[in-house]
Amino acid sequence: xxxxxxxxxxxxxxxxxxxxxxxxxxxxxxxADLVIDDxxxxxxxxxxxxxxxxxxxxxxQSRNGTFVNGKKVLDEVPLFAxxxxxxxxxxxxxxxxxxxxxxxxxxxxxxxxxxxxxxxxVWIENTLISPPLSPNCFxxxxxxxxxxxxxYSYEEIHRFIWPDLEYYGESDRNRCHVxxxxxxxxxxxxxxxxxxxxxxxxRGMRLIDPNEGE
Numbered sequence: 415x416x417x418x419x420x421x422x423x424x425x426x427x428x429x430x431x432x433x434x435x436x437x438x439x440x441x442x443x444x445x446a447d448l449v450i451d452d453x454x455x456x457x458x459x460x461x462x463x464x465x466x467x468x469x470x471x472x473x474x475q476s477r478n479g480t481f482v483n484g485k486k487v488l489d490e491v492p493l494f495a496x497x498x499x500x501x502x503x504x505x506x507x508x509x510x511x512x513x514x515x516x517x518x519x520x521x522x523x524x525x526x527x528x529x530x531x532x533x534x535x536v537w538i539e540n541t542l543i544s545p546p547l548s549p550n551c552f553x554x555x556x557x558x559x560x561x562x563x564x565x566y567s568y569e570e571i572h573r574f575i576w577p578d579l580e581y582y583g584e585s586d587r588n589r590c591h592v593x594x595x596x597x598x599x600x601x602x603x604x605x606x607x608x609x610x611x612x613x614x615x616x617r618g619m620r621l622i623d624p625n626e627g628e
Contacts (some may be wrong), residue, residue: 421469423499423507431507433469438462440501441474454478454502462493469493469511478502496528496537527601527610531556538604550575551597554590558611558621567618587616594619 423431431448439446443457450459456476462469472490473480480487481500493499499507508528528537534552536543547555557566557574571590572581579586594611601610612622 421511426506450505541604550593554593554597562621565618565620
């Protein structure tokens with residue numbers, strides 16, 4: 415089936431999945447367009463299809479449900495840019511209906527974070543942060559989102575946020591901590607569960623999935 419080059423999904427590993435011009439099936443069956451090897455996923459679980467200029471999603475009477483932005487899909491519903499699709503509340507996909515929409519955008523599904531490096535906009539669980547993050551807070555989040563789970567040293571963080579300044583150790587570590595606190599103060603206003611930046615004493619910071627714990 416021919417694919418559509420202006421509508422696609424991003425999975426939780428940030429892989430781009432182009433949608434077909436006809437119907438796109440999620441399911442456990444080998445004949446599904448996107449095979450999910452999990453016994454809790456129905457053989458034909460959910461379907462995305464094109465309706466004129468829009469795309470819609472419907473649940474195919476699955477056992478464990480399909481969700482869009484946290485709401486269970488009970489009927490055929492339209493999809494909009496940055497909608498978060500969840501299969502059985504475990505497998506996450508970000509819908510995009512235009513290559514322009516996601517240029518420079520980094521999705522972080524389990525955290526509910528999407529950031530756009532072109533505009534400086536950040537969404538938390540599909541809500542746009544307004545006013546926008548400060549430049550320093552955005553740069554910290556941008557760096558940590560580049561490789562979630564990786565420990566970034568304080569020197570790397572300092573260089574990314576303040577590229578024109580030398581790194582001098584403890585005083586600059588403290589500067590990084592100030593930015594981290596400012597960032598989390600904003601993120602928690604939009605989602606109390608977001609506590610996604612972990613500090614490793616005197617070594618650096620990393621982005622974590624809050625469901626993983628410490």
